[in-house]
Amino acid sequence: MAILVVDDSASMRQAVSIALKKGGYDVVEAADGKQALAKCTQKFQAVVLDKNMPVMDGFAFLKEFKATPQGRFTPVLMLTTESRQEDKMEGKKLGLTGWIVKPVKGDVLLATIKKIAK
Ligand SMILES: [Mg+2]
Numbered sequence: 001m002a003i004l005v006v007d008d009s010a011s012m013r014q015a016v017s018i019a020l021k022k023g024g025y026d027v028v029e030a031a032d033g034k035q036a037l038a039k040c041t042q043k044f045q046a047v048v049l050d051k052n053m054p055v056m057d058g059f060a061f062l063k064e065f066k067a068t069p070q071g072r073f074t075p076v077l078m079l080t081t082e083s084r085q086e087d088k089m090e091g092k093k094l095g096l097t098g099w100i101v102k103p104v105k106g107d108v109l110l111a112t113i114k115k116i117a118k
Contacts, residue, residue, distance in 0.1 A: 001043055001092060002026035003113065006036040006061065007050035007079070012102075016048055016079070019047035019106030020113060033061030043070050045117040046097075048109075052089070066095040075116040079104065 003025045010031075012092045017027040025045070026054060030036035033056030036047070044094045047065070052057035065071035075097035093101060097116050100109065 001045045001118075002028045003117065004028050004030065004039060004044040004047045005091055006030045006033065006047065006053070006058070008032055009050070014049070015106065016109065019110050020048075022106065023114065024115070025087060025117070032082040033055050033058065033064075035066055036061055040065065040068065040071065044074055045072060047076040048079050048113070049076055051078060051082050059090065062091070062094045062096065070090040073118070075118065077112060077116060079109070 003020050005013050005016045005027055008031050013029045018030060020027050028039055030039055030052045049058045050059065059080050062076060077098045077100060078091055078096055079102060081102045088099050098112060100112060
């Protein structure tokens with residue numbers, strides 16, 4: 001299994017991937033929610049999800065992902081520059097496991113993933 005990393009910023013995806021691979025995780029990357037959904041033919045241990053993305057943003061992806069049989073039980077961590085309380089509450093309602101505000105150190109992200117990944 002692997003961790004799915006969804007972010008429209010290539011450098012962000014790369015930084016997150018490096019941190020997770022250091023922890024021994026395999027990583028699959030997607031540049032937006034639509035790409036991410038297309039990759040959900042396999043199971044993931046967790047999803048690291050950006051909020052603001054073109055084509056399909058983080059919340060739109062989350063809604064569709066949580067409606068799938070495997071997505072329901074897959075932890076999703078939001079990793080975003082946003083920190084509005086309303087967004088966090090909306091995310092929780094949609095089934096988010098956690099919320100981390102960018103920028104985050106690689107080892108902090110890895111420690112969080114270790115706690116939530118299946
Ligand atoms: Mg973004």
